[in-house]
Amino acid sequence: MSNETLSAESRESESVSSLTQPVITTQALAMHYRRCDALRGVDLEIQPGTVFALLGENGAGKTTLIRILTGFQKPSAGSCTVCGIDPTRDPLGVRRQIGYVSDNPALYDWMTVGQIGGFTASFYDESFQPRYDEMVRRYELPLDQKIRHLSKGQRAKVALSLALSHDPSLLILDEPTSGLDPKVRRNFLESMIDRAATGRTVFLSSHQISEVERVADTIAILHHGKIRLMGPLAEIRDSIHQVVIDVDDPLKALAPLSEPFVVLSEETSGRQRQSFVQNFDPQIIQTLQNEPGVTAVRTRVATLEEIFVACTSNPVDSNGV
Numbered sequence: 313m314s315n316e317t318l319s320a321e322s323r324e325s326e327s328v329s330s331l332t333q334p335v336i337t338t339q340a341l342a343m344h345y346r347r348c349d350a351l352r353g354v355d356l357e358i359q360p361g362t363v364f365a366l367l368g369e370n371g372a373g374k375t376t377l378i379r380i381l382t383g384f385q386k387p388s389a390g391s392c393t394v395c396g397i398d399p400t401r402d403p404l405g406v407r408r409q410i411g412y413v414s415d416n417p418a419l420y421d422w423m424t425v426g427q428i429g430g431f432t433a434s435f436y437d438e439s440f441q442p443r444y445d446e447m448v449r450r451y452e453l454p455l456d457q458k459i460r461h462l463s464k465g466q467r468a469k470v471a472l473s474l475a476l477s478h479d480p481s482l483l484i485l486d487e488p489t490s491g492l493d494p495k496v497r498r499n500f501l502e503s504m505i506d507r508a509a510t511g512r513t514v515f516l517s518s519h520q521i522s523e524v525e526r527v528a529d530t531i532a533i534l535h536h537g538k539i540r541l542m543g544p545l546a547e548i549r550d551s552i553h554q555v556v557i558d559v560d561d562p563l564k565a566l567a568p569l570s571e572p573f574v575v576l577s578e579e580t581s582g583r584q585r586q587s588f589v590q591n592f593d594p595q596i597i598q599t600l601q602n603e604p605g606v607t608a609v610r611t612r613v614a615t616l617e618e619i620f621v622a623c624t625s626n627p628v629d630s631n632g633v
């Protein structure tokens with residue numbers, strides 16, 4: 313076998329393995345600041361070709377996780393890889409591979425839109441400049457205007473254009489659509505679905521449930537530094553239901569649901585108990601109806617917003633659980 317054939321084969325097996333290896337992995341990732349534990353043992357595995365959305369309330373730890381993945385922050389404990397590289401050892405190596413837009417992009421604001429594109433192009437191959445020019449045209453950005461004179465939304469568009477123009481296999485975006493108007497936001501999100509369809513991966517953090525529902529195929533809900541729920545959005549939607557139980561006596565205690573059911577949240581109001589149950593199975597209805605004092609049981613599929621609220625409504629105990 314010739315060397316050429318060998319190297320073609322090894323290139324092929326390399327590209328097949330890069331399509332099957334997780335793009336991001338984290339194991340027991342923790343970040344302890346002086347006054348708080350921003351991350352309390354995060355385990356993630358993100359496959360190529362997905363739009364992965366990290367959902368969490370303010371202060372949940374989303375930016376901290378992204379800063380660790382992009383090599384801007386060293387974790388207090390645990391490990392991670394991004395495109396097969398450890399960002400704590402080779403932060404520049406990771407940043408060369410990925411496109412990254414922070415929640416507050418730092419741009420050289422004395423440069424014009426055109427100049428910052430030309431400057432960034434010098435770090436990448438010749439395909440960067442035409443892609444940047446095309447995005448600037450599509451976003452109707454004024455090439456001769458200084459960054460410091462742009463609106464917030466226009467700055468966001470420049471940051472996205474810079475991150476996308478080297479066509480990275482992984483895009484990491486912290487709150488990417490804040491500042492964009494609804495039309496641009498919609499187009500941008502649709503373009504993320506197109507990217508994933510070509511085998512590239514998009515990791516985005518967001519508070520916008522409706523946006524995430526439209527674009528993500530896999531989600532994780534981060535609450536007080538811990539992943540409360542993770543998986544393909546369609547499976548999560550199928551597995552979590554709202555269960556409403558009417559009882560004849562408001563003081564009646566019901567037996568807790570046992571495995572495999574997981575109660576994400578529970579609320580009692582008078583004669584009514586409302587809970588959100590994971591691993592829902594219709595047989596639960598019969599089990600509950602057989603309980604003494606139960607007068608009615610109603611169930612329905614939960615919305616993503618309800619799932620988010622259920623996962624983020626419980627306080628975290630001192631062990632972070």
Ligand SMILES: Nc1ncnc2c1ncn2[C@@H]1O[C@H](COP(=O)(O)OP(=O)(O)OP(=O)(O)O)[C@@H](O)[C@H]1O
Nearest residue numbers: 345346348350368369370371372373374375376377
């Ligand atoms: N450099 C820091 N020093 C001390 N505490 C920090 C630091 N950075 C973040 N924190 C704390 O870590 C926690 C998580 O912050 P983080 O910015 O990761 O949250 P977030 O989910 O991105 O929030 P938001 O949606 O509001 O941007 C918060 O309690 C925050 O106060």
